C-alpha cells in the first residue's frame with residue numbers, strides 16, 4: 001500500500017500495488033522498461049488520477 005495525493009485537490013489516496021513485482025509508484029513514466037498503469041478516483045473531488053507502478057531497482 002502506498003499513498004498518493006490527488007493532482008486536483010491534493011487529498012491523500014491510499015492505493016494498492018497491482019502485484020508483487022511492481023512496487024514503485026510515480027505520477028509519470030520515468031526511465032522504465034516495464035510498468036503498470038493504474039488509476040484511482042479521488043473520493044473528495046472525483047478527479048481520476050493516473051499513476052504508474054514500476055519494478056524496484058535491485
Ligand SMILES: [Zn+2]
Nearest residue numbers: 006009042045
Ligand atoms: Zn481530489
